Amino acid sequence: MLDVQKIRKDFPILNREVNGKPLVYLDNAATSQTPKQVIDVIVDYYQNYNANIHRGVHFLSQEATDKYEQARQKIQKHFNAKKSHEIIFTSGTTHGINLVANGFSSILKKGDEILVSAMEHHSNIVPWQMLAERTGALLKVIPMNEEGELVMDAFHDLLGAKTKLVFCNHISNALGTINPIKEIIESAHTVGAAVLIDGAQAAPHIQADVQALDVDFYTVSAHKMCGPTGVGVLYGKEEWLNKLPPYQGGGEMIAEVTFEKTTYAELPHKFEAGTPNICGGIAFGAALDYMNSIGFQKIAAYEHELLKYATEELLSIEGLRIYGTAQEKTSVISFNIEGVHPYDIGTILDKLGIAVRTGHHCAQPIMDFYKIPGTVRASFCFYNTKEEVDALVEGVKRARNMLL
Amino acid sequence: MAIKEIQEEIVDEFSMFDDWMQRYEYMIELGKSLPLIDEQYKTEDNIIKGCQSKVWVHAELDNEKLVFTADSDAIITKGIIAILIRAFSNQKPQDIIDADTAFIDEIGLKEHLSPTRANGLVSMIKQLKLYAVAYQTQLN
Structure with a gap:
């Protein structure tokens, strides 16, 4: 107990x-509080090894890089991702959703269909509306019933050859409903559609296994699971992350830059332009340690x-x-x-x-x-x-x- | 009565209350008892969108004085509206423009007028003043 x-x-x-x-x-459900074990990690970072990562030759930079990458591995292990580069650090769930929505704007064509559940947070509606507007794809809504459950028969009816993407939260922030995401993912895959699950509300309560779920994208925020604000991760299957174009340009995400052409860095750096929330990422790892210790x-x-x-x-x-x-x-x-x-x-x-x-x-x-x-x-x-x-x-x- | 005097009167009334419960109970009473706006003015156009409770405001010029009526779907918000109307309605537009709102702080309701509070009251005061500016321009 x-x-x-x-x-x-x-x-x-x-x-x-x-x-x-x-x-x-x-x-x-808005934000969880932070235990002293995580606060200590934040203080330790700024007091002892604050440095920019991935590019320094000096000791502190190396130490910070090691801790940051260790955090990525902890997160990988927690969600059982196959590879650590399938874990992309983001500023939070909304960032993860926008990253995927932006990536699909070069994949979707006019007339393609996007299914979104009726109980989504605005952050999992608006980016897809914007995507639909940009691409001419059609946004269709999976309805819910009076109890606040998705009407799965309607979902199966909506699913078809034109369906390219399905978006749904794992748990509804407003109602607390745990959605049958395994069934949604399996069915979507039968028509070749990719699935993004917004795991922001689920991650503090349920340990999702992304391989067992066979989910294409799963995105979470640290601050709902005893970590700091402004950091989260997007899990994406390697094949999908390779297919999607970069989201933001900048430092860190490139391999080579000339004025004629830039080649992008390998995963996960391709999606991590600029100096990330280093302390936040490390503290996220500590938050997972804390929750797992309970x-x-x-x-x-x-x-x-x-x-x-x-x-x-x-x-x-x-x-x-x-x-x-x-x-x-x-x-x-x-x-x-x-x-x-x-x-x-x-x-x-x-x-x-x-x-x-x-x-x-x-x-x-x-x-x-x-x-x-x-x-x-x-x-x-x-x-x-x-x-x-x-x-x-x-x-x-x-x-x-x-x-x- | 001048705006300043009315505000002092309201501050006096609220000074009789010992704690927040009594202040809130009084406001809730004010909110319940006052018919604030004619139904025909509860239109989309007259809505001041605060994040959570809706606030409607209507203004009319009567003999060079500006008369406000307003309403809200939340009762505490409505109570505060009743207080604001008492202080600002039936006054000359220029006086409304010049009036300050510090008395809200003095009666212990400061938190409701914080810009981070999502109840539409900050926007409501702004709207009252905007109406006053508009009608003052008309009068000039």
């Missing part, structure tokens, strides 16, 4: 007070228990409705109270020291589907406790009494 009190000691921020109340941090199975089991408890307790509040009631879901609860605007609930909860997200969660199509302006979203991490769930429930009750 997971020792939550011991774990909480690793997170200095959890001792903070907000508005005179102990912080109850339930906005983990163990993803233990994390999943504990979070499931929190989800179950919080769902039951919240549903005891009169007029409360939960959006996203899929069979397979992770520790995210999106809800509203009848007759109350989510923003008002969030404001009162904030006054009580409870941090939740309110609004459309960058997934307006989902809000349109339910015909609501937004929801209150509480998202739990392995460092949250049942007592914090109780504080949330009490807070929501109090807000309800004040607002109705």
Whole structure:
């Protein structure tokens, strides 16, 4: 069993007070907090071996390069990629998606079809819309049902010879639904379509095995899994990454430059123009070490228990409705109270020291589907406790009494 | 009454409250009790898009004074709107242009007017002042 009190000691921020109340941090789907083991790595980098990588002959540059490449290998191992150069460092999930979308603009032709799920984050909709506009390809939407699950029959119907790409999140940020990505990937491959899975919300909860999934692209952000902001990775199958043109030009990504012609560097450097977030990459590796030291199975089991408890307790509040009631879901609860605007609930909860997200969660199509302006979203991490769930429930009750 | 005097009156009222709960309860009451805008003006054109709660504002000139009506779909936002309307509506455009909004800070609602707060109120004040500028130009 997971020792939550011991774990909480690793997170200095959890001792903070907000508005005179102990912080109850339930906005983990937006960003997770950072343990001191990761903070120490960040401090160590800047205090002891800050240097630019891959090009220095000097000692510090070599040390920083080694640590950065070790982090890449840790990430490779974690997601079980076949080769370390299939792991591209990015600034985060959005960057990874844009990199792939940009690459496909030279591959897609007019009339090709792109399938995107109805429960995507805006960052997994807008780049494909832009791609469709540029190429004349058609964007088609895999619908969802009232429970917040993808309608798989409709997906199979939409899939055809013209389908070239399928995009879907592993877990919905607004609803918590765990999508059947294995089935999606297998089916897409039968028609020769490539699949990109947005793993931003899944990576903190589920250890994805990219080879077992046979996924073409999988992209994540470090800051949702106890790492720093501004860094993430894109996993891509080697054959795809070789096929895609570079995304940005600059230093690091070239082999030879003359004014007549430039030849590009090998993977992964072809996609890593400019000085990367070196410290961030190394700290991402440390964050994975931290999470693995607790163990993803233990994390999943504990979070499931929190989800179950919080769902039951919240549903005891009169007029409360939960959006996203899929069979397979992770520790995210999106809800509203009848007759109350989510923003008002969030404001009162904030006054009580409870941090939740309110609004459309960058997934307006989902809000349109339910015909609501937004929801209150509480998202739990392995460092949250049942007592914090109780504080949330009490807070929501109090807000309800004040607002109705 | 001049804007400044009204603002002082509001600050006085709020000084009676001991804690945030009472302040918020009062604002929620204000939000609930005031009919703020005629339905016909709740149009897309009149929406000030804050990130999360919608805010509608309508302005009309009445005898050289500018009359504002407004609404929001969130009740706390609506309460603050009620306070803003009380302070700025039925005033001469030039006075609205010259007025400051520091009293919001004094009544303990500063956080709602922070530009990072996604509730549309900052845009609303800007809009009130823009209307005032527009009508002042008309009057000149």
